[in-house]
Amino acid sequence: xxxxxxxxxxxxxxxxxxxxxxLIGKRKSKRSSVASVLRTKSGKIFQGVNIEIECSxxxxxxxxxxxxxxxxxxxxxxxxxxxxxxYKDGGHVLPPCGKCRQFISEFGNPYVIVQIQKGLKKxxxxxxxPLPVVSE
Numbered sequence: 001x002x003x004x005x006x007x008x009x010x011x012x013x014x015x016x017x018x019x020x021x022x023l024i025g026k027r028k029s030k031r032s033s034v035a036s037v038l039r040t041k042s043g044k045i046f047q048g049v050n051i052e053i054e055c056s057x058x059x060x061x062x063x064x065x066x067x068x069x070x071x072x073x074x075x076x077x078x079x080x081x082x083x084x085x086x087y088k089d090g091g092h093v094l095p096p097c098g099k100c101r102q103f104i105s106e107f108g109n110p111y112v113i114v115q116i117q118k119g120l121k122k123x124x125x126x127x128x129x130p131l132p133v134v135s136e
Contacts, residue, residue, distance in 0.1 A: 004128070006116060008121065012039070013113060017083055017113060020035040020037040023049065035063050036083065036085075039079075039082075042078075043080075046074070049066055050063040068103065081110050081112070082111075101129040102129070109126050111124060111125075
């Protein structure tokens with residue numbers, strides 16, 4: 001088991017959180033609203049929002065999937081850091097769900113911004129998700 005090392009956010013990291021809060025302010029739905037913003041290893045920023053299908057939750061798309069889809073469509077392959085923010089409470093940082101943790105792991109072992117009590121920190125994905133499924 002890997003010990004989780006929580007690190008302070010840099011100014012550049014905090015800018016991702018603010019971008020996600022602004023984006024989610026534009027997107028509200030009946031059930032939930034989440035925005036995700038990521039920065040790649042090359043420094044490019046991509047963002048996405050969740051898309052909910054009310055009659056079939058399994059068909060819904062998490063915000064992290066949308067942001068990663070934008071990243072891949074631009075030819076990028078490695079995530080440096082990622083954050084997801086809910087519209088709830090004026091912009092609450094959410095940890096990625098299990099499905100998203102597995103998906104994110106396909107694009108490296110990035111930092112993930114997490115909310116610890118009332119503060120924000122970052123940790124490596126593999127510390128949040130120590131045993132992802134690995135294809136051979």
